[in-house]
Amino acid sequence: MAYHSGYGAHGSKHRARAAPDPPPLFDDTSGAYSSQPGGYPAPGADVAFSVNHLLGDPVANVAMAYGSSIASHGKDMVHKELRRFVSVNKLKYFFAVDTAYVAKKLGLLVFPYRHQNWEVQSSRDVPLPPRQDLNAPDLYIPTMAFITYVLLAGMALGIQKRFSPEVLGLCASTALAWVVMEVLALLLGVYLATVRSDLSTFHLLAYSGYKYVGMILSVLTGLLFGSDGYYVALAWTSSSLMYFIVRSLRTAALAPDNMGGPAPRQRLQLYLTLGAAAFQPLIIYWLTFHLVR
Amino acid sequence: MMQPQQPYTGQIFQPTQAYTPTTPQPFYGNSFEDEPPLLEELGINFDHIWQKTLTVLHPLKVADGSIMNETDLAGPMVFCLAFGATLLLAGKIQFGYVYGISAIGCLGMFCLLNLMSMTGVSFGCVASVLGYCLLPMILLSSFAVIFSLQGMVGIILTAGIIGWCSFSASKIFISALAMEGQQLLVAYPCALLYGVFALISVF
Numbered sequence: 282m283a284y285h286s287g288y289g290a291h292g293s294k295h296r297a298r299a300a301p302d303p304p305p306l307f308d309d310t311s312g313a314y315s316s317q318p319g320g321y322p323a324p325g326a327d328v329a330f331s332v333n334h335l336l337g338d339p340v341a342n343v344a345m346a347y348g349s350s351i352a353s354h355g356k357d358m359v360h361k362e363l364r365r366f367v368s369v370n371k372l373k374y375f376f377a378v379d380t381a382y383v384a385k386k387l388g389l390l391v392f393p394y395r396h397q398n399w400e401v402q403s404s405r406d407v408p409l410p411p412r413q414d415l416n417a418p419d420l421y422i423p424t425m426a427f428i429t430y431v432l433l434a435g436m437a438l439g440i441q442k443r444f445s446p447e448v449l450g451l452c453a454s455t456a457l458a459w460v461v462m463e464v465l466a467l468l469l470g471v472y473l474a475t476v477r478s479d480l481s482t483f484h485l486l487a488y489s490g491y492k493y494v495g496m497i498l499s500v501l502t503g504l505l506f507g508s509d510g511y512y513v514a515l516a517w518t519s520s521s522l523m524y525f526i527v528r529s530l531r532t533a534a535l536a537p538d539n540m541g542g543p544a545p546r547q548r549l550q551l552y553l554t555l556g557a558a559a560f561q562p563l564i565i566y567w568l569t570f571h572l573v574r
Numbered sequence: 575m576m577q578p579q580q581p582y583t584g585q586i587f588q589p590t591q592a593y594t595p596t597t598p599q600p601f602y603g604n605s606f607e608d609e610p611p612l613l614e615e616l617g618i619n620f621d622h623i624w625q626k627t628l629t630v631l632h633p634l635k636v637a638d639g640s641i642m643n644e645t646d647l648a649g650p651m652v653f654c655l656a657f658g659a660t661l662l663l664a665g666k667i668q669f670g671y672v673y674g675i676s677a678i679g680c681l682g683m684f685c686l687l688n689l690m691s692m693t694g695v696s697f698g699c700v701a702s703v704l705g706y707c708l709l710p711m712i713l714l715s716s717f718a719v720i721f722s723l724q725g726m727v728g729i730i731l732t733a734g735i736i737g738w739c740s741f742s743a744s745k746i747f748i749s750a751l752a753m754e755g756q757q758l759l760v761a762y763p764c765a766l767l768y769g770v771f772a773l774i775s776v777f
Binding site: 369372373376377378379380381383421424425428429432435436439 | 686689690754755756757758759762763766769770773777
C-alpha cells in the first residue's frame with residue numbers, strides 16, 4: 282500500500298489525471314494521478330505506434346518506464362563507445378562527395394596519365410573535402426566498389442553454377458581480410474618511413490580501396506569477352522592503378538617541408554610507395570581469377 | 575497502508591530523468607465508448623499510406639520533403655509480406671532472406687546517409703522509405719510467377735524495375751534530407767539493395 286501511494290506521488294509528476302477512477306480497490310491518499318497513461322512513443326524507437334496501457338497495473342508501468350530508461354541509457358552508451366573508436370566527423374569528411382567528383386575520380390582511376398596536378402589542396406591548413414578537390418581521397422567509391430565486387434562475384438559464380446549464399450559471405454570475408462592486412466602493412470610502412478605525414482588510417486583505407494574499381498572492370502570484361510578480355514583489362518587497370526597510387530602517395534607521404542629527412546628515409550618512402558603500387562596487380566589477380574575461369 | 579503521507583523514496587524507481595513522454599493523444603477514459611478506434615491507436619493512417627504509395631509509383635513527380643516526417647512501418651511491413659507471398663507463389667520459400675537482406679540493407683543505408691548528409695536521419699525513416707519503394711519489386715516477382723525472367727525480356731524488365739525503385743527511393747531521400755548534387759550517389763546503393771532482391775526473384 283505504501284508502495285502504491287508512493288508510486289502515485291512520483292506518477293503525479295508526469296501523468297495528468299483527466300477522469301475519475303473506477304471504484305477504487307484501496308485507499309488512495311496521494312494527489313492527482315491517473316490510473317493509466319495516454320499513448321507515449323517508446324524512447325529510442327521512432328515507430329509511430331502508441332501503447333495504450335490496458336492493465337492499469339502500476340508495477341507494469343514502473344517496469345515499462347524503467348525499461349525505456351535502460352534502453353535510452355544503452356543507446357547513449359553505444360554512441361559513446363563508438364565515438365571513442367571512430368571519429369564520425371573525420372569519417373564524414375571522406376563522404377562529402379557529389380556526383381561530379383565521383384565521375385571524374387572514376388575517370389581518373391581508369392586513365393590517370395593526362396592529369397597534371399596531383400597535390401591535395403587545403404585552405405588554411407584544413408584539407409579541402411572531396412567535393413572541392415579532385416585529388417582528395419574519399420571513402421564512398423571504395424565502399425561502393427567493395428560491395429559491388431562482392432555482388433558481382435556472387436553473380437559470376439552463379440553463372441558458373443557454383444553459387445550459394447555461403448560463397449558470397451566467403452568472398453566478402455576474404456576481400457575484407459586482404460584489405461585489413463594491406464592497410465596494416467601500409468600503416469607499418471608509413472610509421473617506419475616518415476617523420477610526419479597527413480596519411481591517417483582512413484586515407485590508407487581509401488587508397489587501398491580504389492583497386493576494387495579495377496577489379497570490377499576486369500571481372501566485367503572477363504564475363505563479357507572471355508579470358509582474353511579479362512587479361513587485357515587486368516593489365517590496363519593494373520598499370521593505371523599503379524600510376525595513380527605512385528603519383529598520389531608521393532605527394533601525400535612526403536613531409537610538408539620537402540627538405541624532409543635524410544636521404545635514406547626519402548628512399549624508404551619511395552620504396553614504400555613502389556611496393557604498395559606493385560602489390561596491387563597481384564591482389565587484383567588473386568581475388569578475381571577464380572571468377573573468370 | 576503503513577505511511578500514507580510519506581513519499582516513496584526507494585532506489586529502484588527513477589524514470590523521471592530519462593523518461594519524458596509526450597502525450598499527443600488526449601487522455602482516453604476507461605469506458606469502452608471513449609476508446610479511440612484501433613487504427614488510430616496503432617498509428618496506422620490509411621490515407622497517408624496511400625499518398626506515400628502514390629509518390630513511389632510516380633517516379634517523375636517531385637516529392638514533398640515533409641512526406642517522411644512521420645515514420646510509418648505498417649506499409650513497408652505489408653509490402654515485405656506481399657513480396658514474400660509472391661515469391662511463395664513462384665515456389666521459393668525465402669521469407670528469411672527477404673527479411674535478412676532488408677535489415678542489413680536498411681542498416682547500411684542508415685550509416686551511409688548519416689555520413690553523407692548534413693542533417694542526420696533516423697533509422698525508422700530509412701526503413702520506411704526503403705520499404706515503400708519495394709512496391710515495384712512486387713510487380714517483378716509477380717511477373718516471375720507467370721513467365722521466367724531469365725531471357726532478354728526478363729533482364730530488361732528487371733533492370734527497368736530496379737531503376738524505378740532506386741530512382742523513387744533516392745528522390746524521396748534527396749528531398750527529405752536536402753542533399754543536392756547527390757541523387758545518383760544515393761540511387762546507386764539503393765540499386766544495389768534492390769538488385770539483391772531482384773536476384774532472389776529471378777534466380
